[in-house]
Amino acid sequence: MKSVRGLKLTVSAAIMAAAATTATASDVEVLHWWTSGGEAAALNVLKEDLGTKGVGWQDMPVAGGGGEAAMTALRARVTAGNAPTAVQMLGFDIKDWANEGVLGNLNDVAAKEGWDDVVPAALQEFSKHDGNWIAAPVNVHSTNWVWINKAALDAAGGKAPETWEEMVALMEAMKANGITPLAHGGQAWQDATLFDAVVLSMGNDFYKASMIDLDPDALGGDMMVEVFNRMATLRSMVDDNFSGRDWNLASAMVINGEAGMQMMGDWAKGEFLKAGLTAEEDFVCIRFPGTQGSVTFNSDQFVMFDIEEGADAQMAMAASVMDPGFQSAFNVVKGSVPARTDVPNDDFGYCGKKGMADLAEAGSNGGLFGSMAHGHAAPAAVKNAVYDVVTAHFNGEFEAEEAAQELVNAVEAAM
């Protein structure tokens, strides 16, 4: 009976082990996918801050696919009744989890620290569920940036484009100069990041109608056909070797002058700075032409789960995340801007300051929208349905009209 006894032993040993490894009251277990050096360094700020408050940090990174692997792991953990204390999460994932009723309540901390006043309403949309705080936002990334190599820009006329036509002209000029105008990586989310910007360039109302309200008329209308036409134009500015390329490799192409520009969220800035480039001197950061004054954002938040023990540590962590010092330190490293609007911009560089100003402006004039590409405009199923169509079109499977029609169908099927 050796094996049977062995199995029993394992199981009972396992039960004891389980008891031993449950996070103790003064620890937080954090599930996230910030595993690169800079991000980890930024998180370390938080970890050390918590350490001074006597709260231990149990690290549970699951990298890959922009958090996809982490979300799978989270689902298994929650199903097993073994939720982590806090989880890095984006956009509609937060809403989905909130709907499952498994999240904690941060109202006490939020009230004490006055979060309602300092967090923009568009963010609160995700941080609150049924009027209760459930998550602490860490940052705001804006995704409608264009990063241009200054030398390449100068060689092609030197003026940063402000309209779509100027943009096309600039890219044609770059092409004539023998470089790839647009550095791009052929991954669904990167294609969709371009798409976001192009949709937004057709106007705030159109973005809201098509991407947020998912209005079929907007999704399949003439303006959407125009969007796809512009996407096709952008595709013609990309080299043939783009498929599957990581975004940071695309950044590298701009950095070393192989390509003229990249359309990417503000995290790309870190690549430029790390390569020793200076804003305005070596590279230029502008909003995608036609989207000046508007921002599509995504926001990383630490979502707090409803756990039996360790609520105190959880609250301490929430408070630390919202601490202006941390917000500043973290976002300087990460390239994003703070989630609270009252953080001083002293430590930020040129593009960072610009980003904070844009965010404030967009927030006040109704031009701040969740990014479809990054899961802040619609639920995951819809987001992926949009990915499917955009990517298929970008890879030449559809004509513009077909793509617009397909977009209506795909979004409908996913709802």
Add this chain to the structure above:
Amino acid sequence: MSAPSQDNAVKGSVITRAIIYVVLILFVIYYLLPLYVMIVNSVKPLEEIRSGNMMEFPKVWTLEPWRAAWSYAQIGVEPSGLRPYFINSILMVVPAVLLSTILGALNGYVLTKWQFRGHGIVFGLLLLSCFIPFQIVLIPMARVLGFLGVSGTISGLVLVHLVYGIGFTTLFFRNYYAAFPTELVRAAQIDGAGFFQIFWRILLPSSAPIAVVTIIWQFTNVWNDFLFGASFSDFDSVPMTVALNNLVSSSTGVKEYNVHFAGAILAALPTLIVYIVSGRYFVRGLMAGAVKG
């Protein structure tokens, strides 16, 4: 079966043999290429990787990426390297492999030497279990692990790998024991040996070839698993593959390819060693039964 003095060989001219060798060597290159790329680039400084040719030998040799990958590369917020996860993997793999092998051996023994009504169906069901796509069991498995109180522990992972390994181990041992003379079992019965005595004293000592195949198979599968490791582990039970993934596919920042390659090789080292050391027995073991499928 030792050192077969085979004479299947085609007797051909020198030219034929030369062609044979050329083809064999071409395929040696094909199989070694990815490993070569990994090794060469793991001992280059990052600069050289960026600027150079991936096939070229390093101009400057460095072992720094290896040291980094093993002991201080950033995995999440901890600059711990892969070392602690290596230990987790060992703690998971050893019991999972041993338990599933022992169970497989016992099952194979029962299914061939102690057949009962319906043994064919039982075997069929066990065997079919090898073929389910693991993605579908994640959610229900998570619930069961939570129910058993082993979610997020190494024991939980051992249980998962045990369950999904039984089919293959049973298949291997059953096919092997099917060719094992039943008369030996009968002789031992007449000698008065019981169920476990026969297994322990008669079958097990002759099971080395198939045990090698089974252990290699299980070891590789469990060690290389990512899906279960990522889904069912806690911060303190993360296996090597998941840590490697955290190292390699971090979302932003500079990709330290040399460290990634060094880490990948480190993660692959145990299975590589197992294959290379026991590859000879592997073919022999396959011959002794597993091939019959």
Add this chain to the structure above:
Amino acid sequence: MASLTIENLHKSYGATKVLKGIDIEIDDGGFLVLVGPSGCGKSTLLNTIAGLEDITSGDIKIGPKSVSGLHPSKRDIAMVFQSYALYPNMTVAQNISFGMEIRGIPKPEREAGIQKVADMLQIGELLHRKPSQLSGGQRQRVAMGRALVRDPQVFLFDEPLSNLDAKLRVDMRTEIKRLHQRMGTTIVYVTHDQIEALTLATKIAVLKDGYLQQFGTPAQVYNDPENMFVADFMGSPSMNLIEATVREENGKPAIHIAGDGAGAGDITLPANTPGLRDHMGGKVMFGIRPEALTDPEGADRTGSDIVQQDCLIEVVEPAGSDTFAVTRLGGVEAIARLRADADIHAGQTTPLAFNMTKAVFFDPETTARIR
């Protein structure tokens, strides 16, 4: 030592009946051979005696005690297998002592047991070898040693000689017989080789299709077969079985064998078997062993009923001690056994002597013996 009794034994695997009512009884010290073609159930019968397979109904007794339901190791039997079934991972000595070890017999006693059988079988110098290092004959001896050391009530042998070459087989056969004579233990022995059966047995059980065809001494089975199957199966060359018509000849029954119109003429033979009267005018099968069909000079002088008939010899096969001649009777080949120096050649028509005292007759419908 003990007698062995098998009573109305049935065995089936699911719907397949393998043994259909076997009754056998042998005395203490007897040598029972189970013989029959492959698939007849003889090995199954042996396995049920050993307890390796369950029985469906009936009973098996060793001595006065019923053993059905007992575990093989509790039946006080020992078995020698066709493949010898030596444990490959153990030395010869370990193989021999494994059973004693399991039964918890102390080491000195085990050593003594090993020594005893090693001496008996002259395998002393093999004791520390592994089975893979032994020749076929040596393995056979070790397998017997493993059985002998148990000193059981009944020995069971499952075709123990079938894996040996011809010469060795004859030697081992003699050795087994000698061993039996010396030890006097009851033996049950399975073989498909009827010569082994005849040479070794004190009692033979002939099986076919799960039925016991005949049970008796070798002489009974050979000379007095119960049916056509036994007649045909036992003996080599086998009995000539020829279709014949029963007639009244001079007020006595006789059989008439039709010629084929070519070389062989009609033959009429007197037959005294009373049962033939019931078949008057009908067909029977006339059985005569080759040694009862011979050249007139070689015929059994004491035979009271020897009849000569001319036969056409088709083929002559000298076999050293004898010469076999193939002739044709009733349209089928028949073999005659002549003296070695009989002057005979193919194509010749010559008188052959039919020893009708040894003749047997069967009903062609039921194949049963006509007495």
Add this chain to the structure above:
Amino acid sequence: MKDRLQEWVPRLVLAPSFLLVLLFVYGFILYTGFLSMTDSRMLPSYGFVGLENYQKLFALRHWNTALTNLAIFGILYILISSLLGLLLAILLDQKIRAEGLIRPIYLYPMALSFIVTGTAWKWFLDPGIGLENVMQQWGWENFEFNWIKDRDFAIYTVVLAAVWQSSGFVMAMFLAGLRGVDNEIIKAAQIDGASGFRIYRKIIIPMMRPVFLSAFVVLAHLAIKAYDLVIALTGGGPGRATELPATFMYSYTFTRNQMGIGASSAIIMLIMIFSIIVPYLYSELKSGEQK
């Protein structure tokens, strides 16, 4: 009857494994089958919707792409791996001096997961830094190898890497089979005047039938379960050109929060797998019983 305990011990020994598999495999399959008829999205929920998910599934272009890809991938992968495995085994069986060295080299890819080799493969296939670049640097200016970037060819790069991983294993199976062939048969054939590769073609290869069958089962199930490979190599791209059922199921279940559709695709996959394996198993068990 024999001793009661002895009678039951074998079944008791088998019971834990059997129960584990019954619950963790067949129980879960039933559960998945049930989920496929519910409106489950992020987590399981129990609103019954009948076969709606299946209708949706087969209306999805990507699912059809995935099935087509599986057909292309599966056929090529199984065919090439088997033939290459057989070829290498035959060549290695020619009394090759360095066999002991070559064999582990052919075999080792099976030891590695694509998490480990994925980056190297991606590099290798990437025209910018991989084979194409290397060949061009070495002077073959016109050398082109950009399949991974091409929607119509990307699936073949997946085949290339998959064959790399498992053909050595198949080789080992065939080598074992070849070593098991009775020498006397070959001698008889030689006496009959057959020689060289003719012996292989006419006599030995036909005797490898059981090995082909085993290899087929191993490869078929690897093909249907292929997941890591695609994720590591192409991430399903370009576009969704290399989507396979396994990646489809994962993405619908876990990243698109459409668990119902994911579950229905899982059930279709299971049906495919079982329709391959069950007949094989049946014939295996049948022939086993006849022995």
